[in-house]
Amino acid sequence: MSAVSAGDPSGPTSGRTSGRTSGRVPAPDRALAGLRERKKQRTRLALIDAALELFLAKGYEATTIDEIVAAVEVSQRTFFRYFATKEDVVTSFLTEHDQILADALAARPPGERPFTALFESMRVVLQTIAEGAPADGVRFRRVRQVIERTPSLMAAQMARYSAAAEALAAQIARREGVDLEHDLRPRIVVAFYLAAVKVAFEDCARQDIWDAGTVAARVEEAVALVGRTMRDWV
Structure with a gap:
């Protein structure tokens, strides 16, 4: 409770709050x-940057979590507070982009054609990468x-693509008002897009x-080439 509480008759809010707090978080608490x-x-x-540097220098498989935390001077407990596995250090960075894409797709105009909506949503992700801080570009x-050099991470990337594809197909199905269980078109559109x-x-x-x-x-x-190829070749 703040220094001047609702129950303090000397406070400026006396007589107006009837013993109730305003519900606002005090400014010092918000700052903290x-x-x-x-x-x-x-x-x-810092953990991501240290891990990526070690992965590129030694190889992903040869790098241990102990080496990552030692580079940042934190404990393993701290590492696992942020990442469930070593793989998460790499994939979590990409998962953030998946969320940006999903949010951008949800914000697209309802009447927009599905492939166009996906294309324009990807623009948001790419602009976020291109216009971000220089450190983000390096990461x-x-x-x-690291992914391109590591077969196990390439496999994890494919699993991430599959999960992202299903989530995007579900969004497209909702946008188009179709049943994803009985209509293949949302999955087909998303498959072309992700490919x-x-x-x-x-x-x-x-x-x-x-x-x-x-x-x-x-x-x-x-x-953009996908649309032209499908029109000209299929």
Whole structure:
């Protein structure tokens, strides 16, 4: 409770609150909560950065959690407060992009064609990567490099794609008012869309292109090419 409480007759709110608090969090408490959140985010990013540096230097499989926490000078307990497994250090960064995509798709106009809605939602994700802080661009590059070099993470990436595909198909089905259990079209549209994204990312990896802005442009080109290819070749 703040220093001036609802029950304090000397307080300026006496006679108006009838013993009830306003429900507002005092400014010092809000500032402290904000400071704690920023500290947690710094620790999480420090663990990600240390892990990615070790993965690229030693290899993902050869790097231990003990080495990651030693680099940041925190305990294993702290590590597991942020990540369930070593794999989560890499995939959690990409899961954030999945959530941005899902939120962007939910905000698209109801009458928009499904593939266009997916395409425009991906623009939001790519702009977030390209326009983010320089450190985010470095993390994006390192995450992609680690995945491309690690078969087990490539498998995890495919599992993530499958989960993301099902979630996006469910959103498309809701937008179009169809039953996902009996209508294959939402899954087909999403499959074409994700295939284009995957091909673009892999093409950038083959050409050693890691700049977030360039990758974003290549993904946009690939997604647009799907529509033209399906129109001309099928």
